Amino acid sequence: MPLISTRAFNSARGYGFTGAGIPPIQYLIVAGGGGGGSWIDARATGGGGGAGGLLTATSKLFKPNTTYTITIGNGGTGAVYNTGNAGSDGQNSSIIGTGISLTSIGGGGGGSEYTSGRNGGSGGGAGGRASAGTATSGQGNNGGGTNTGTYGGGGGGAGSVGGTGGTGWGYGGSGLASSITGSSITYAAGGQAGENTAGGQNGAANSGDGAGGGWTFVNGGTGGSGVVIISYPKSWRAATTTGSPTVTTTSTNRVYKFTSSGSITF
Numbered sequence: 271m272p273l274i275s276t277r278a279f280n281s282a283r284g285y286g287f288t289g290a291g292i293p294p295i296q297y298l299i300v301a302g303g304g305g306g307g308s309w310i311d312a313r314a315t316g317g318g319g320g321a322g323g324l325l326t327a328t329s330k331l332f333k334p335n336t337t338y339t340i341t342i343g344n345g346g347t348g349a350v351y352n353t354g355n356a357g358s359d360g361q362n363s364s365i366i367g368t369g370i371s372l373t374s375i376g377g378g379g380g381g382s383e384y385t386s387g388r389n390g391g392s393g394g395g396a397g398g399r400a401s402a403g404t405a406t407s408g409q410g411n412n413g414g415g416t417n418t419g420t421y422g423g424g425g426g427g428a429g430s431v432g433g434t435g436g437t438g439w440g441y442g443g444s445g446l447a448s449s450i451t452g453s454s455i456t457y458a459a460g461g462q463a464g465e466n467t468a469g470g471q472n473g474a475a476n477s478g479d480g481a482g483g484g485w486t487f488v489n490g491g492t493g494g495s496g497v498v499i500i501s502y503p504k505s506w507r508a509a510t511t512t513g514s515p516t517v518t519t520t521s522t523n524r525v526y527k528f529t530s531s532g533s534i535t536f
Contacts, residue, residue, distance in 0.1 A: 292536055293506050295332040296523075298450045298499040299325045299365060299374045300457050300478035304394050304403075305346035305357025306471075306490025307380035307387070307422055307483045309464050314398025316469075316483030316490045317380035317422035317435070318442045318461030319346060322360045323391020323409030324374060324428040324478065326448060331369045337535045338367030340498050340513060340528045345473055346379050348481055348490025356381045356397070357481060359390050363496035377493055378403035378413065380425055380461060380483045387413040392426035395440055395463050395483065402432065410458065414440040425460030425480035432460045439463040442480060450499050451527065452520040461491065476529045498528040502536075510535040 301323045307316030343361030360376030378390030386401040387394030392410030393403030402413035414423030417436030424432035427443030442460030461480030469485025473494025481491030501523045513532015518525045
């Protein structure tokens with residue numbers, strides 16, 4: 271069998287091909303956070319929105335010369351005060367293509383009085399005299415319940431269950447820190463139930479954070495939008511993308527951060 275010439279081998283390396291093929295791809299997929307629940311006239315505050323579901327791992331299933339569709343979920347909207355509605359759920363974020371189907375589920379909306387928190391990636395916090403939303407297994411945690419019904423529960427986060435409401439408002443569950451970009455950043459924290467200094471707070475953009483519940487004459491907040499981040503060794507060629515991701519490099523890796531929907535081809 272003829273040997274490959276040195277020139278041909280070096281040419282192949284220059285185009286990013288190696289004998290080992292495409293390296294394992296690290297990913298972080300965070301869905302949109304849930305909207306905050308509504309305040310009810312002098313009776314109960316809104317529950318916090320649940321964080322968007324979070325998936326992160328390193329996979330060998332991605333293929334070269336294959337396009338993967340990236341979808342970024344928006345955060346859910348908050349409930350209007352005095353309506354008794356739950357906040358709306360966040361939207362899903364995903365990476366879909368040949369051999370890969372990964373979807374993070376949007377966070378559940380926070381509840382209001384007699385209206386339970388909604389299920390989602392992480393569950394929405396309970397409204398007064400109601401139940402908390404439940405989480406999607408492997409993506410987040412349940413929302414916090416209530417003891418007396420006066421204050422709502424906190425939304426669940428990727429790192430912990432939402433805090434219990436009752437005689438005081440429930441705090442949002444903690445998020446999870448990731449260093450996929452080269453710096454440690456926390457994503458997917460639950461929203462706090464409505465209270466007098468933090469009622470109706472919005473989740474940060476591209477964080478997947480749940481929103482704060484409504485307080486006196488304040489609507490529930492809007493959940494933070496999601497994000498998809500992909501990282502792989504610089505030994506492999508630069509990817510082709512749509513959707514204008516932010517592209518950075520660390521000492522070892524290429525990093526693609528999608529804050530709007532698009533695609534990537536390795």
